[in-house]
Amino acid sequence: MKQPHTIWVLGNGQLGAMMAHAGERLALHVKPIDIMSPQAEPLVLGADDIVTAEREQWPESSLSLQLSQHPHFINAPVFARLADRYSQKSLLDELAIATAPWELVSQQTQAQALHQRYGDRVLLKRRTGGYDGKGQHWLKQSEHTQIPDDWRNEAIAEQAINFDEEISLVGARTQDGRCVFYPLTLNLHQNGILMASLAPLARLESLQTKAETMLSSIMHELNYVGVMAMECFRVDDTLLVNELAPRVHNSGHWTQSACHISQFEMHLRAIAGLPLPEPKVNFQTVMINLIGVEKDNNWLSLSNGELFWYDKAVRPGRKVGHLNLSAKNQAELSQSLTLLSQWLPEQYQAPLEWVKANHN
Known part of the structure; x- marks a missing residue:
């Protein structure tokens, strides 16, 4: 496949921005689009350009129609099918994949x-x-x-499922049907919002093959190309799929710091037909979502931390950034968690304690 001149992203939120950043080192021109721009002029798409999306569902506009109807819109039939929980659950039942x-x-x-x-x-x-x-x-x-x-x-x-833990698997499928995966990620939600992720964990390794088999069968059935995330409930040694996301995913943000290929670069490689090796994980990483909090430059002083700030207006409940903390030095991680407990508001105290209890 000829390398595309431009990869257009339907949507211009933080996921699109992080894809654009990942594309720079591959010399891929990734262009996130504000599909609701009131001054929008028609886009000039080249014959070899391709289109992807940072979201499962989007409002109708002149730009969303132009992008979604482009012949090189990768995974075009998949988005509507997975955006509707009825058809998503029906797919899981058809494939005999366990769900609630x-x-x-x-x-x-x-x-x-x-x-x-x-x-x-x-x-x-x-x-x-x-x-x-x-x-x-x-x-x-x-x-x-x-x-x-x-x-x-x-x-x-x-x-309602009385689960032991929430875990997710992020994987990618190539145009010729080969699948690669990151290690399973342990997640903590608070009021339905992801607060923290942790990967890899040795105690989840026994579930890795099972999870990969489940996600592989889903991606193959959909003839999917690119990164997909599968969120699961763990009940003993059973995995129940909670939701599927046909895109890069919040619970995969830790890969930006821990892996030689992040989930964003992995997605671009897959849809552009570039080589896709198994991702190499260099060290355990903690991801902390920053939700409805003002930017604090104290975070930049963390010796094992990387800040990803989305430059969005701060509102209660809104994801405005995330922190990745390297866990390769346990004493250093402990010190950073202690500092964050002083700098972050009350709703972060329980998630930080959860990280302390689970990172080993």
Whole structure:
């Protein structure tokens, strides 16, 4: 395949920006696009250009239509299929890949019937648009919670899973069907938002092959090219797929510091047809999401830290950056976590303690 002149990214958030940065060292011109720009003129796309996306779903605009209808829009059929939780869950069932028991919430669905099938706690998820804990509604039998009228046919119902841990796998598939993977990542969510990730961990190695087999079968079925993330619940030695993301993923940000090829470069290599070796992990890394906090230059003094600041307006609950901490020196990591506990607000105290308890 001839190397593309430009790789256009549908969307210009932090994921697009990090792809553009990763492309610089490969001499790939990666151009994230603000698809909702009110002054937008039609883009001039070359015959060898390709299009990718930093998000599963996007609003319709002249630019989103131009990019999504381009003949070299990689994975074009996949995005809508995985952006809808109904079709995503249906795919997992078709492939006999374990996931939480679920069903579509129809006009006839009754809360009591859901409790009879799935127990006291049932989670409703909007079919599209939900992220970082948004688009979710708990049905609790003890509280007589009911199904919102406008969620019927627009949501799925899932059995609540009493999981041991949340883990994710980030992998990539080439144009000729070869798959490569990063080590499993341990994740901590708080109010539905990813707060911290840690990888690699020796105690997760026994689940690596199982997870790779699951994600491989999904990518093969979709004829997917590029990076995909699979979020799972671990229940003993069983993995239940929670969600799939057909793009680079927050839980893979640790690869920017720990690996010789980050997830962003891996995605670009795959879609551009460039060589794709197995990623080499140089050391364990902790990723801390920075959510709704002002930039603090104290973070730059951490001897084992790398700051990735997104230059976005700071709002409560908004991801505005992340810190990667090298864990190759345990004393150094401990010192950095102690400093961060002084510099970060109250909601970070539990995640920092979680890192201390799990990094060995």
